[in-house]
Structures are given as C-alpha cells and as structure tokens.
Amino acid sequence: MYADKPPMELKRLSDTRWACGYFSVHVVSRCLPAILKVLDDITHEPNPERSLDVSSLKGLVDFQFVLMLCVFQDILGAAKCTSDILQSPNTDLAKAMDIIDTIKDRIAMLRSREEDFEPIWQHAADIVNDSGITVPDVGHKDLIISRRSRRQIRAPERLHDSILLELLVQHRGGNTKEEFRTDIFYVILDTVASELSDRFTSGVMRGIHALNPANEGFLNLEKIKPLAKIYSANLDDLVHELPQAKRL
Known part of the structure; x- marks a missing residue:
C-alpha cells in the first residue's frame, strides 16, 4: 500500500x-x-x-x-x-x-x-x-461525530416511586x-x-542557573529570590552577602 x-x-x-x-x-x-x-x-x-x-x-x-x-x-x-x-x-x-x-x-x-x-x-x-x-x-453544530451510541440515562431503581425535583445530569x-x-x-x-507548570517552575530554574559563574546573571539577587524563599533563606542577609561572594 x-x-x-x-x-x-x-x-x-x-x-x-x-x-x-x-x-x-x-x-x-x-x-x-x-x-x-x-x-x-x-x-x-x-x-x-x-x-x-x-x-x-x-x-x-x-x-x-x-x-x-x-x-x-x-x-x-x-x-x-x-x-x-x-x-x-x-x-x-x-x-x-x-x-x-x-x-x-x-x-x-x-x-x-x-x-x-x-x-x-x-x-x-x-x-x-x-x-x-x-x-x-x-x-x-449538533452533529454526532462518534458512531458509539449514547447510553440512555435512567433514574436509580430506589427512586422509581419518588418525585424528582431536578433533572438527572448526563455527562457529555x-x-x-x-x-x-x-x-x-x-x-x-x-x-x-498544569503538568508543565508543575514540572518546570521558571523562578526556581532561573535561580539555580544564577548560581553558575558562567551565567551573566551570576548571583543576581532578583533571580535568586525564588530559590532562596524555598530554602527559607534570609533575604536581608543575601543583600549583603551576594556582592561579597562575587569577589571571591
């Protein structure tokens, strides 16, 4: 073929x-x-x-x-x-x-x-x-695109002698x-x-990359903040420590 x-x-x-x-x-x-x-x-x-x-x-x-x-x-x-x-x-x-x-x-x-x-x-x-x-x-707009038949929705047997005040909902x-x-x-x-958001968190990924000396944003506070918050780091201390760390 x-x-x-x-x-x-x-x-x-x-x-x-x-x-x-x-x-x-x-x-x-x-x-x-x-x-x-x-x-x-x-x-x-x-x-x-x-x-x-x-x-x-x-x-x-x-x-x-x-x-x-x-x-x-x-x-x-x-x-x-x-x-x-x-x-x-x-x-x-x-x-x-x-x-x-x-x-x-x-x-x-x-x-x-x-x-x-x-x-x-x-x-x-x-x-x-x-x-x-x-x-x-x-x-x-009302076209059936599946040849599989729809099941007829029915009330449970225990409700046969009851008066239904609401329509039974059928999932489309x-x-x-x-x-x-x-x-x-x-x-x-x-x-x-949702899966992409769960697996790839941009702030954390960029924060990790900011720890690489070859990166232009190396030890940039704004980029590191999301990562620092996860580890409960003191941001006030980082303001003073990061400039000193760059000189090492």
Missing part, C-alpha cells in the same frame, strides 16, 4: 519521553488506511474468535478517534520540538525556561482562540476521507464539534498546561 515510502514503526511508549508519544500518534495517523485494511483482512479469516475481536477493535475507529489522534499529534509535536532543544548540551537553564514558556504560550493560544481548533478538525476530516470513514458535516461525551472542543480538547490543554 505504501511501496514507495520507507517503513514506519511504532516506538515503545514512555511516561517521560514526549517524543515516543508523538512518533506513535504520527505513525498511526499516517498509516491509518493500511491499519484498517489489515483489520479488514483479519475479519475475513476463518478464526471466528479473532475475527470478532478485530471487528470490535475496528468499531472504535471513528471520527472522534481520528480527531483525538490529530489533537495529540499537534500537542505532542510541539512537545517533541521542545524536548529536542532541551536535550541539547548547549542549552542552559535560562534558555530552557524560555523554551518552556514558548510551549506554554502555544497551549494558552490553542485554549483561547477557537479558530486554532479548525485546522485540527480539518486534518481529521482529511484523514477519515483517505481511510474510508464517514466524514461529518463540519458546519452542523464530546459527540458534537462544540462538545468535543469544550469537554475534551480544552480539558487536554488544561492538563498539559
């Missing part, structure tokens, strides 16, 4: 390496038509148990599945570029924080500008076109374009932004 292209392989997933996640998502999105063809071939094999398992697996590959692929391809792609730069031996801590701030800005922009979601949606539509999956009408599963953007896409962005 892709005789004129080099082979692509899935990499082992890692909880700490962003690049592994990006390569896996990239390979699946690029080779989805071939993957679906293999699943089709397996469903016609004489082994009924295996055929049933594959049919169930194939049933999960719908527009929402492809849309999730495109979302993570976009986010993990930006994370991979950041990871590659951070691993460079020429990148100091100050530059590293500037790079982290760049990806944070990218996440914030995706979160605040609805029009930035459109290229991701269109990319998913292009993939499902190539893969033979039904493409929804992108202009229909991202079945329309608007629901997907607000209930899934934004939640993913918020989670990524």
